[in-house]
Amino acid sequence: MTENEIANKIIGLAIEVHKALGPGLLESAYKECLMYKIIQSGMFAEKEKPMPLVFEEVKLDCGYRMDILVEHKLVIEIKSVEALNDVHLAQTLTYMKLGNFKLGLLINFNVALLKNGIKRVVNKE
Template identity: 40%
Template sequence: MPYDNELLPGPDLHEPPEELDILVRRVNGAAIEVHRRLGAGLPESSYENAMAIEMTERGIPFERQKRLEIFYKGVRVGYVKVDFLVDGKLIVELKSVVEIMPPDRRQVKTYMRIIRQPLGLLLNFNVALMREGIHRIIASDFDP
């Protein structure tokens, strides 16, 4: 029997709502602008700071380093921190790495399950063109 707030398998959604898609496009636009101005190769924290500035200027609501609690059988067993929780429904994780690896994707998928949302973003700023660093993670991508 599931408990409230328990980390369960991913949402049973395959296509995110249109409002979430619009939010993703706005965040992607902010990331492209940050990358255009800063380029590749900086520490992740620099991109995080710049994304906070850019999203604020664009009126995109977000919480930075948001703490998400993890529950097991109704008992809090820990927490994780996400780089950004945008508008209370979009996980945005930033990286500045040579290559996105499977554990990076799993991390975002786990955070999505915690907040029960069908879509997340993994943004890697260490790329020549930002569009190459934008990774949409959708609920149907959840591992069994």
Template identity: 40%
Template sequence: MYHELAKRGLSIERQKPLPVFWDGIKLDIGFRADLIVEEKVILEIKSIQQITDVHTKQVLTYFKI
């Protein structure tokens, strides 16, 4: 995925650690985004047979962060 997006000239960051702020405390590595495209889109890459509620909640948490 990285290669194909980079081939098209898009700015991409892989496995970028992102901080989480909670109750006035900064946690330096709250999670790692699989791919961030053009500093606007987070791609979370999964290799699963079926999407479950846990996956949906994970993505919603990323949006909040």
């Protein structure tokens, strides 16, 4: 599957989770439920995937962790905030650059309509 095909499936699963739970819960609840739906759908996913930082040829374990990585290709960063801001976008893009991933989804579950809380993030490097 391509990154776009994976992203489309993930968006559908995220909408299912949001319809069932609604807004207002903690990020961890949405992460666990989305992870469950991804695995149930037959896709491979890793939760809290460590992302080392390479600085001047040295690999540093700084505690960076991606929320979910799907099929070794798609970065998913989950939020439950009043509004997404530039820092959330930068965080997602940083994970993508560190792992050399092309596409990410920044999903804010704390919205009335989930499509308004989804941002596709493209690594143009």
